[in-house]
Amino acid sequence: MVFDVKSPILGFEKVKKMKLEKIDDVFMRLSNAEDNSPVFTLINPFVLREYEFDVPAAVKLLLDLEDTKNIFIANIMVVQNPIQDSTVNFLAPVIFNFDNQTMAQVVLDSLKYPQYQLAEPISDYYKSEEANEMMEKISD
Template identity: 60%
Template sequence: MLFEIKSPILGFEHVKAMRLERIDDIFLRITNTEGSVPSFTLINPFALREYEFEIPTALELLLDLKNCKNILVANIMVLQKPLEDSTINFLAPLVFNFDNKTMAQVVLDSLEYPQYSIAEPFKNFCEAPKDESQNESLKESASESPKPQDS
């Protein structure tokens, strides 16, 4: 599914649209519609921890979130080998509005959200899973390659 970028992803201000592909219930991938760079693996933060933040009013207006019913929040994950060495950026979530196909990156203030990190180790969420089957499911999902989808 294609999304117009209303507020750029830091470091990739030239990118105007991204394609979102769902890998499974936890992992997603976004890729530039005009080339191979950038491409990011995303993760559903709510599958890992309690995660809450305020979306700035300007971004709410840009994404037209007031009456939106279909919002997705995801975080960029930097994959490493072994997978447990991967990191997650909880300070700059991506917000997707499925109703109007727009997206933006929200940059949170680390002083206002000290519980979140820009490079939170994935192993922090693998070591103490709710149960062992959930831990294995996370690892398997992250290592799968996405299946191509038409949009």
């Protein structure tokens, strides 16, 4: 699905349309709909941790979020090899409004959200998630 960029991804202010493609339930690909770059790997933060923040009023207006039911939030992931060395940017989520095909990146105040970082290792969550899956198997 192609989205109109209402508030740009940092460093890519000239990009006006982005294409979102689902890879699986956890990962997505976000690419420039009008050029070959940029291309980002996104991750659903809710599969990793509790993730909550206030959407700024300006972004709510830009994306017309007030009565929207189909909102999706994702975070940019810097993929490394091995995957455990990859990092997730929890301080700059990307918000998608599927109802009107608009999107925006929000930059959170690190003082207001000290629990989120720019480059958190995915291994911090991968290990705990793996442990939870093992516990579920043992409990069954």
